[in-house]
Amino acid sequence: MFTTGSKFLIGASVVALLATVIYGVGQDGVLGTVGLASATIGLICLTVLNFILGDSNVFADDEAPVETTAAAQYAPTGSVWPLGFAFGAVVVAVGLVSYQPIVVIGLVALIATGAEWTVQAWAERASRDGVHNAAVRSRLSNSLEYPIGATIAAGIIIYAFSRVMLWLSKTNTVVAFAVLAAVVLAVGFIIANRPSLKTGAIGGVMTVGVIAVVAAGAVTGVDGERDIPEFETTSIWQEEAILHPEEYAEGAAEGKHPAELICESPEEFPEADEKASETVANKSGTYQVLLNESGTLDFDVPGPKEAGAVGMVIPRSNATNVIFRNNSDEDRRLSLDLGTQTVEIEEGGETEEVEARHQICTTLIEPGGAQLLTVKAGEPSFAYDGEENPNGPDGADGFWFFVPGVESATLEVIVP
Amino acid sequence: MSPDIEPANHDRTRRRDSDTATSVESVISNLSRARAAKYAAIVGAGALVAGCAENAPQDTFQPDGTNAQKIDDLARPVFYIAGLVGVIVLGVVAWVVFRYRDRGQPIPEQTHGKPALEIALTILPALILIGVAIPTVGTIMALNETDDTECVVNVTGQQWWWEFDYPVQDGCMPGGITEPIVTSGQMVIPADTNVLIRGTSRDVIHSFWIPRLNGKRDMVPGRVHNLRMQANEPGIYAGQCAEFCGLSHANMRMEVVALTDDGFAEWVENQLADYTSPEEDTLAAEGEASFIANCSRCHQVDGLEDDTGNPIVARPDLQVYSGAAPNLTNLMTRNTFAGATWDLLRDECRDDVWDADSDVFTDRYLEGVSGDCLNEVDLREWLRNSPAKKPMYADPENLEETDGLYRGMPYLALSEDQIDQLLAYLLERK
Numbered sequence: 001m002f003t004t005g006s007k008f009l010i011g012a013s014v015v016a017l018l019a020t021v022i023y024g025v026g027q028d029g030v031l032g033t034v035g036l037a038s039a040t041i042g043l044i045c046l047t048v049l050n051f052i053l054g055d056s057n058v059f060a061d062d063e064a065p066v067e068t069t070a071a072a073q074y075a076p077t078g079s080v081w082p083l084g085f086a087f088g089a090v091v092v093a094v095g096l097v098s099y100q101p102i103v104v105i106g107l108v109a110l111i112a113t114g115a116e117w118t119v120q121a122w123a124e125r126a127s128r129d130g131v132h133n134a135a136v137r138s139r140l141s142n143s144l145e146y147p148i149g150a151t152i153a154a155g156i157i158i159y160a161f162s163r164v165m166l167w168l169s170k171t172n173t174v175v176a177f178a179v180l181a182a183v184v185l186a187v188g189f190i191i192a193n194r195p196s197l198k199t200g201a202i203g204g205v206m207t208v209g210v211i212a213v214v215a216a217g218a219v220t221g222v223d224g225e226r227d228i229p230e231f232e233t234t235s236i237w238q239e240e241a242i243l244h245p246e247e248y249a250e251g252a253a254e255g256k257h258p259a260e261l262i263c264e265s266p267e268e269f270p271e272a273d274e275k276a277s278e279t280v281a282n283k284s285g286t287y288q289v290l291l292n293e294s295g296t297l298d299f300d301v302p303g304p305k306e307a308g309a310v311g312m313v314i315p316r317s318n319a320t321n322v323i324f325r326n327n328s329d330e331d332r333r334l335s336l337d338l339g340t341q342t343v344e345i346e347e348g349g350e351t352e353e354v355e356a357r358h359q360i361c362t363t364l365i366e367p368g369g370a371q372l373l374t375v376k377a378g379e380p381s382f383a384y385d386g387e388e389n390p391n392g393p394d395g396a397d398g399f400w401f402f403v404p405g406v407e408s409a410t411l412e413v414i415v416p
Numbered sequence: 417m418s419p420d421i422e423p424a425n426h427d428r429t430r431r432r433d434s435d436t437a438t439s440v441e442s443v444i445s446n447l448s449r450a451r452a453a454k455y456a457a458i459v460g461a462g463a464l465v466a467g468c469a470e471n472a473p474q475d476t477f478q479p480d481g482t483n484a485q486k487i488d489d490l491a492r493p494v495f496y497i498a499g500l501v502g503v504i505v506l507g508v509v510a511w512v513v514f515r516y517r518d519r520g521q522p523i524p525e526q527t528h529g530k531p532a533l534e535i536a537l538t539i540l541p542a543l544i545l546i547g548v549a550i551p552t553v554g555t556i557m558a559l560n561e562t563d564d565t566e567c568v569v570n571v572t573g574q575q576w577w578w579e580f581d582y583p584v585q586d587g588c589m590p591g592g593i594t595e596p597i598v599t600s601g602q603m604v605i606p607a608d609t610n611v612l613i614r615g616t617s618r619d620v621i622h623s624f625w626i627p628r629l630n631g632k633r634d635m636v637p638g639r640v641h642n643l644r645m646q647a648n649e650p651g652i653y654a655g656q657c658a659e660f661c662g663l664s665h666a667n668m669r670m671e672v673v674a675l676t677d678d679g680f681a682e683w684v685e686n687q688l689a690d691y692t693s694p695e696e697d698t699l700a701a702e703g704e705a706s707f708i709a710n711c712s713r714c715h716q717v718d719g720l721e722d723d724t725g726n727p728i729v730a731r732p733d734l735q736v737y738s739g740a741a742p743n744l745t746n747l748m749t750r751n752t753f754a755g756a757t758w759d760l761l762r763d764e765c766r767d768d769v770w771d772a773d774s775d776v777f778t779d780r781y782l783e784g785v786s787g788d789c790l791n792e793v794d795l796r797e798w799l800r801n802s803p804a805k806k807p808m809y810a811d812p813e814n815l816e817e818t819d820g821l822y823r824g825m826p827y828l829a830l831s832e833d834q835i836d837q838l839l840a841y842l843l844e845r846k
Contacts, residue, residue: 284639287640301640302642303640304563304568304612306584307592308587308592309585313570313584315570315616316733317732317738317740318572318618318637320638321639374638378733379731382729383727416581416583416597
């Protein structure tokens with residue numbers, strides 16, 4: 001015989017199932033179907049759980065079970081979960097009329113508090129012993145509450161700390177991190193050496209520390225991140241000059257940038273040439289090209305160079321990292337001329353193919369500075385045999401590194 | 417104390433309930449011992465048989481180079497010491513397990529702490545580790561010595577083959593190398609010469625390993641890694657990519673071929689020789705046309721020209737993900753193809769080269785692949801449908817992730833006539 005509760009759950013499951021099928025067949029919305037299917041699965045699970053536990057199988061006309069069943073004996077304790085559930089419902093309602101992310105937060109609150117409420121209600125029907133009921137609840141809930149709670153707490157702390165780090169200057173982040181690490185070490189040392197310290201005292205210190213980090217994160221998060229500059233790259237300037245020559249010439253005429261191609265210019269371009277040396281991250285296991293004080297280019301590789309090398313040999317079609325080191329007295333850039341390339345230019349709805357120099361270059365590097373240049377040549381050098389490279393020595397063909405403004409600074413790149 | 421709880425362990429005793437139970441356990445015990453002895457015999461025999469392999473070209477315990485010898489000189493003593501320690505430990509454990517097995521006796525009194533023993537058992541392993549560390553550090557530093565380099569070869573790994581290019585240099589041989597040389601699958605070096613590999617990768621991390629000549633070295637995209645290759649005597653030394661690199665990692669092999677100085681000079685001269693077109697109106701000439709039509713987009717043959725006399729420059733970067741395909745200019749001077757996975761020589765001809773004594777090896781290798789020795793079966797199968805022969809990401813309908821570029825050689829739908837022509841043409845690439 002089915003109880004009222006069982007009938008309700010069975011009915012709700014059937015209705016949800018029908019709704020899923022009807023919506024899924026009649027509509028294209030995948031999201032709605034998934035939601036209804038989830039609700040159906042949840043209701044079916046509750047129905048099955050209800051049958052297995054049988055807690056609701058108490059009938060008004062069955063006097064003996066009413067007197068002896070656990071469900072008839074308990075005295076429910078106060079619970080915060082209904083309050084949280086209501087709060088979640090309000091948040092969902094507010095989110096529906098404002099911002100979608102708020103709906104998600106409300107739904108999360110609804111699901112979490114609803115689950116806790118359900119478990120607590122179920123546990124309180126376990127026996128007449130409140131302590132035992134609490135243990136039953138804990139056994140089920142704590143296995144989820146602790147890891148999820150710890151994850152959320154750790155996430156909040158990490159997020160707050162990251163806000164502080166992004167708010168501080170680059171130099172101060174190092175100092176702050178070192179100080180924090182020292183504090184953690186000192187606290188750990190004290191705790192380890194004073195085992196008689198009360199748990200409450202340790203907990204208090206931890207709580208104060210966490211509150212301080214979260215509060216600092218909230219304040220700095222509101223204030224915003226430090227100014228992180230973004231620079232134009234040299235390739236963007238190069239493409240702009242080739243793809244939009246008229247606009248590029250206009251910009252040069254207005255004094256916004258030099259008129260030459262950036263890779264052929266010894267002058268500074270807006271933004272592209274600022275603080276380039278700070279971007280060198282890969283500092284080992286790469287080729288190096290050195291601009292000497294005498295105005296010549298030399299190269300180096302990890303390990304010994306081949307004796308009698310006539311140029312720098314790099315594999316074809318391979319992203320080869322080259323560090324440019326400016327050992328001269330002036331700001332200089334390193335450029336590589338890889339022959340020609342065919343570029344498609346769109347103008348007035350029509351596409352035109354034009355031949356342009358295939359060049360890449362560093363930004364302008366200060367004396368003593370360095371920058372990484374990633375070189376990739378799809379064609380071999382011999383594809384340009386007999387074809388003079390305007391940026392190499394007189395009459396030379398092939399590929400050449402060169403330094404705009406320093407005529408003697410050339411270095412052949414051989415791609416076999 | 418609760419009356420339900422048993423008394424302390426050291427007071428607890430256990431006795432057999434009856435003679436019947438003892439006899440059953442005895443039978444089971446005897447059966448278990450017999451089974452254990454049988455399994456031990458099988459495992460022991462297997463280990464013994466495995467150690468008897470004669471054809472083991474990638475055996476790291478047969479060093480043929482200076483660096484491989486250094487590794488061997490370090491590894492063997494360490495192995496012997498570790499083996500001795502292992503045998504002692506296992507022996508003691510086995511003796512303790514057997515001697516103090518549960519026979520129903522009272523559990524002896526439990527004690528805690530034995531400072532002298534604990535200190536000794538800490539210091540002894542530390543001393544052993546220090547003893548191992550000193551020669552290990554020395555060997556590591558010696559293996560990274562490159563100042564005495566006599567020859568440089570650039571090595572580039574990609575899915576699933578190795579490319580070797582020889583930069584212009586004064587080293588490697590008297591007179592040096594005057595033009596760049598590009599080859600694949602087999603790296604040819606002069607014997608008894610300190611060759612430096614300058615390695616990198618075009619796509620994913622690979623690892624270069626010729627066990628009989630040196631240890632392994634990862635080849636990481638965007639970085640350059642050095643590794644010494646030196647072979648004491650002329651011969652062929654097999655290797656294998658040692659870092660999992662995708663679908664055909666197991667098929668990414670390579671060999672180092674060490675030749676005499678004169679032999680190496682002859683090999684270089686041949687690699688730099690001018691291209692010779694096949695004679696007109698021959699099957700090979702038809703093969704040249706077929707090669708230009710079907711293969712030259714990816715595979716470079718130096719000196720090959722189109723109808724207008726312009727050199728044909730392959731652009732594998734427009735076709736394959738790694739941006740490279742093997743240079744086939746002198747294909748038939750090698751013994752292997754497709755990532756050194758298959759032999760270009762038939763078995764008997766292959767054995768003549770691989771098993772040759774060092775004093776005749778160079779001449780045998782430089783003979784290259786003749787028509788009589790060509791392993792047509794595998795080469796035909798490769799040309800007929802390479803993705804069916806070697807697992808590769810070469811399905812034209814599944815190239816979204818690589819922007820339409822193949823990884824490995826695609827299916828070219830060549831006719832049998834075209835394959836005949838290509839075989840005739842390739843056979844002349846010596």
